[in-house]
Amino acid sequence: MGVTKASPGFWIWWKPPARDCCGRSPVQIRLTEQLLDSNTLRLPAQAEAFASAHGERDLLRAMDWARARGLAVMPLGQGSNVVFAGDLQALVVRQCNADIQVLAQQESWVTLRVSAGHDWHALVCRCLDMGFFGLENLALIPGTVGAAPIQNIGAYGVELEQFVEAVHCLYIDTGEPVVLTGKECEFAYRNSIFKHELRDRVIVTAVDFRLSREPLCNVQYPALQRALAARHITTPSPRDVFSAVVSVRRERLPDPAQYPNAGSFFHNPVVTGAQARDLAEQWPDMPLYPQAHDTVKLPAAWLIERAGWKGRRDGDVGVYPEHALVLVNFGAASGAALLEFARHIQQAVAAMFKVQLNIEPRVYGAPV
Ligand SMILES: Cc1cc2nc3c(=O)[nH]c(=O)nc-3n(C[C@H](O)[C@H](O)[C@H](O)COP(=O)(O)OP(=O)(O)OC[C@H]3O[C@@H](n4cnc5c(N)ncnc54)[C@H](O)[C@@H]3O)c2cc1C
Incomplete structure (x- = not known):
């Protein structure tokens, strides 16, 4: 099946012949998508095309679709770290997968594989509930798991790199998979290989994390120490740290829903x-x-x-x-x-x- 003739704003269904061996769940591609609601600054812009990918198969199909038209592919999460200053001559791809898989665990640690589409803050909450610790200081950072390694998100004395075992990606031009170890990601302050050598070349599909099963906390950051002291907490639990981070952030930072x-x-x-x-x-x-x-x-x-x-x-x-x-x-x-x-x-x-x-x-x- 080829591309269905579609007018702007309509969904079209496309099955690329090369990869569609099973003939199931063709990816949905929408032409001329408005991005105002897809970025937290609420800036107006239009993408030439937009795809929601529910798995790697969808991603590969969307990339094939773009390649056949000579169109760039732009991964988009929740749009909380982008500025749209004009229209995008690209197929914008959003991943919807939000799986969490326990890869291995011992008494003191656990490794998880989390799909790129998982909401970041929801992951922090779920880990806390499951007794997997370390991410509390990064609570309430907007965005997706797939975007988190791009700028090595950080807050309150903690950076993502401390927990990353591996980042799973697909090359945009070939669809080939590639896995980077935490070290290979070249993480630095709000920086990584995804902003340099691999900029616009890969889509992150999942991230492997190694977290502690022991309730250790990082309370080095002065604003966090002050918030805990104000609550008269001297030996904080990870949940105390989480609550303090959430309340400090709510006090200091404007909610994008109110102030984009x-x-x-x-x-x-x-x-x-x-x-x-x-x-x-x-x-x-x-x-x-x-x-x-x-x-x-x-x-x-x-x-x-x-x-x-x-x-x-x-x-x-x-x-x-x-x-x-x-x-x-x-x-x-x-x-x-x-x-x-x-x-x-x-x-x-x-x-x-x-x-x-x-x-x-x-x-x-x-x-x-
Ligand atoms: C109120 C507010 C508070 C914030 N606080 C913090 C903070 O404390 N610390 C911090 O570090 N950041 C913070 N940020 C920035 C932002 O939350 C993070 O950068 C977040 O990781 C962006 O996620 P996203 O899904 O919205 O990415 P997007 O904005 O959608 O994308 C950002 C970039 O990553 C690329 N990208 C997205 N997904 C993928 C993928 N799967 N594969 C490859 N590339 C991808 C995009 O192409 C784009 O270039 C804050 C933002 C807001 C609005």
Whole structure:
């Protein structure tokens, strides 16, 4: 069967001849899909085509469909870390699989394989319920499991890389499977191989995690310590940590359903030790976080606030008044307007501190 003639917005059913040996459940591909409801910034954009994949077979078929038309394939999770600044000449693919499989367990640890479409926060909750610990500090981060390795999600002193045993992917151009060990993912601060060598080349289909079955907690992060102290908790359980993280996040971060946003809009910049010492002389109250190799991480929120941009607004775009790192779409902003606003912030920070702020979410559809 070939492609059914379809007008924009209609579902079409397609069975690629090469792979459809069983002739079951053809993948649904929708032409000209609006993405406003598919990104947490609620930016308007249109994808040339959209597919919901319920498994690897669907993914392969969708990729075949795109390849036959010379169309790029763009994996999309919950759209919580993207900026759509124009239409996408691509087949956008969303994975719906949300399986959890226990691969192995011993008294003190367990390994799980989780499908890419599983909601991240729901995974954190399920692990806690099952007595599998470690992910509590990453509670309430929006998004899918498949997207989590892309920027090595992190919060409250913990990063995803601490738990990743392997990441299962398919090459977009051939459909061939590839499995990367945690080390091969080259995880770093909000970074991984998926943002460099493998950018736009693979789709993550599942992630293997190794979690603790012993209730160990990471409470190094000062804001977390303060939240636990305020509750008079001295020996916290993983559930205490989870609850504290959830309440701190709810206090500090705007809910995208109310104030459309993409979380932190800029990375915390990392500068050389020498540059940090110069800055500290000029701005003695600037918080500095020493890193490896004589480098220092600076809090982007502090820089933005000092540059006078916290709470500033231009039309429908603005900086969230309670958190300088979060840009909000207060109405019907376009991606272009949001990026223009972000550029002004970058210029103000560069002029004041000679520090470059880099945008954290992936930008699509903007002229290069
Ligand atoms: C309110 C708010 C708070 C946030 N807090 C944090 C935080 O504390 N820490 C943190 O690290 N992040 C945070 N984020 C950012 C975001 O939640 C994470 O980056 C998350 O992992 C994105 O998941 P997603 O499914 O929405 O990905 P999407 O936004 O859909 O995609 C992001 C990128 O990953 C790619 N991608 C998605 N799925 C796949 C896949 N299966 N295979 C290959 N590539 C894929 C996309 O093509 C895109 O380039 C926050 C965002 C919001 C809105």
